[in-house]
Amino acid sequence: MSRKYTQEEYSVQTLGECRFESPLNLSTSKDGRSAGFTPDHVRIFSEIESTREASCPTIEKAGPREKIYFRPAYTKAALVTCGGLSPGLNHVIRSIFMQLYYRYGVKNIVGMPYGYAGLNPANGLKPIQLTPELVSGIQRTPGTFLGSSRGSTDPKIMADCLENEGINILFTIGGDGTLKAAHEIYLEVEKRGLDLAIVGVPKTIDNDINFVYKTFGFDTAVEEARKVLECAHAEAHSHRNGIGLVKVMGRDAGFIAAHATIASREVNFCLVPEIPFEMIGPNGFLRRLQERLERRNHAVIVVSEGAGQDLIQADRTKRDASGNLLHNDIGIFLRDGIIEYFQEQDFAINLKYITPTYQIRSVLPTANDSVFCDNLSRYAVHAAMAGKTDVVIGLWHNVFTHIPIGIATAERKKISPSSKLWFGVLEATGQSESLVNDREFVIDHSEELMSGIDQ
Numbered sequence: 001m002s003r004k005y006t007q008e009e010y011s012v013q014t015l016g017e018c019r020f021e022s023p024l025n026l027s028t029s030k031d032g033r034s035a036g037f038t039p040d041h042v043r044i045f046s047e048i049e050s051t052r053e054a055s056c057p058t059i060e061k062a063g064p065r066e067k068i069y070f071r072p073a074y075t076k077a078a079l080v081t082c083g084g085l086s087p088g089l090n091h092v093i094r095s096i097f098m099q100l101y102y103r104y105g106v107k108n109i110v111g112m113p114y115g116y117a118g119l120n121p122a123n124g125l126k127p128i129q130l131t132p133e134l135v136s137g138i139q140r141t142p143g144t145f146l147g148s149s150r151g152s153t154d155p156k157i158m159a160d161c162l163e164n165e166g167i168n169i170l171f172t173i174g175g176d177g178t179l180k181a182a183h184e185i186y187l188e189v190e191k192r193g194l195d196l197a198i199v200g201v202p203k204t205i206d207n208d209i210n211f212v213y214k215t216f217g218f219d220t221a222v223e224e225a226r227k228v229l230e231c232a233h234a235e236a237h238s239h240r241n242g243i244g245l246v247k248v249m250g251r252d253a254g255f256i257a258a259h260a261t262i263a264s265r266e267v268n269f270c271l272v273p274e275i276p277f278e279m280i281g282p283n284g285f286l287r288r289l290q291e292r293l294e295r296r297n298h299a300v301i302v303v304s305e306g307a308g309q310d311l312i313q314a315d316r317t318k319r320d321a322s323g324n325l326l327h328n329d330i331g332i333f334l335r336d337g338i339i340e341y342f343q344e345q346d347f348a349i350n351l352k353y354i355t356p357t358y359q360i361r362s363v364l365p366t367a368n369d370s371v372f373c374d375n376l377s378r379y380a381v382h383a384a385m386a387g388k389t390d391v392v393i394g395l396w397h398n399v400f401t402h403i404p405i406g407i408a409t410a411e412r413k414k415i416s417p418s419s420k421l422w423f424g425v426l427e428a429t430g431q432s433e434s435l436v437n438d439r440e441f442v443i444d445h446s447e448e449l450m451s452g453i454d455q
Contacts, residue, residue: 005046005410009057010057010060014069014387015069021067026066037066038065043060043061045057045058046058059402062394065386069387072106075385076108076167078112079096079109079130080119080172081115081144081147081148081203082174083150083174083204085142086215088370088372090141091374091377092376093111093135094135097130104381106385110128110130112128113127114147114148115174116151116158117151117153119161122157140364142362155184155187162196163196168196169197170185171201179209179405180409182198183406197389198389199389199393200391200408201377201393202215205360206256207255207413209412209413210411210412212395212403216369216372217369219365220363220366222256222259222260224360226264228359228360229302232266233298236352237298240297241298242299243289243351243352245353246356247331248305250304250306251273252306253274254306256360257270257271259421270303270429271302271330273306273309274416275417276310278311278435279311283434286338288432290347293347303331311333376393379393380393383402
């Protein structure tokens with residue numbers, strides 16, 4: 001979070017007055033601290049630390065409300081999963097269904113197939129009527145039962161589809177692009193005056209959604225990445241001047257690389273998008289790598305996919321179906337650059353390059369992630385039944401919250417170079433705090449920097 005938000009920006013949109021008694025058999029909790037109903041006035045401070053003089057905006061706490069907006073017997077809900085795979089998608093689908101069907105009594109629940117493509121009739125995709133029998137056991141299967149896709153559709157077309165299908169609640173399960181599209185749908189249905197709540201469940205394996213401390217699937221991704229790093233270490237350690245180079249997900253944020261580095265304790269260089277580095281020069285990455293090999297005869301490197309993009313001379317205008325800037329392959333760039341550098345040094349190395357991206361995405365979630373998926377799903381249903389809309393379920397200061405989608409997508413969460421997380425990475429790896437040369441070297445060697453290794 002790089003900028004401050006006003007109290008008004010934290011305001012959650014609601015469809016109207018909640019007039020119906022909740023079917024949940026819970027006690028009333030005036031302060032929101034028990035497992036009972038959570039009143040709307042219970043708030044969470046946006047900052048965990050603040051000076052006495054500073055005013056600190058607050059965030060609405062998530063939880064079941066004593067009175068709800070929708071009448072369950074007359075409510076139709078829809079679910080959609082978008083973007084890349086993430087461990088736990090089927091857990092979320094099943095948990096949302098079970099909470100709606102058995103706890104609130106909503107019997108009309110559909111899944112829209114293949115992401116937002118399922119909200120465009122031109123694609124010929126029909127809603128899937130969900131039943132207890134259909135969702136039984138899907139949590140034991142990786143991937144998404146409903147299918148997914150990248151890219152969006154005209155919000156007017158999606159709003160038409162939702163209106164024609166008689167949908168009252170839309171659950172969007174996805175990351176930044178999914179949430180931005182959900183906000184566009186919200187603006188369109190609000191313009192039409194439709195009684196339709198839109199609630200997001202945050203899903204991105206990169207863990208970069210604003211005001212969401214952790215997204216589901218992230219813990220599993222870190223665990224899988226840790227296993228790969230241990231294999232890379234075994235390979236590197238078994239050969240003279242062995243190098244294990246592992247590329248993991250992290251388009252704009254290096255959370256997987258950083259957490260897996262600390263978890264494994266076998267990494268010597270962690271390269272992430274937030275921390276710049278240079279390839280050559282006395283303090284450059286390649287020189288530091290050579291020093292490591294001369295000292296210990298092996299090294300393990302983990303790099304996020306979005307790291308070092310400024311070093312690669314290539315087209316920086318191409319975008320994927322979701323509108324994200326396509327990154328150039330930093331893994332291949334590093335692999336080739338390392339090989340070329342050590343050949344020029346007449347220094348024999350044994351390099352293994354590993355890219356476990358889809359292996360990490362396409363596994364079942366850990367037990368901890370499974371529990372987290374269930375919690376996110378239940379809080380999403382509570383929010384939707386209370387008429388909350390244009391909102392995503394967050395986790396802030398270890399408390400589940402309602403975050404307006406506008407704030408959640410205003411900026412990407414990133415690693416701060418001064419954070420305890422990055423300090424932990426430096427402690428775990430022993431790498432230099434900076435892999436950037438001083439300005440005098442850059443000026444004196446500007447021609448060298450523009451030729452050879454970084455072309």
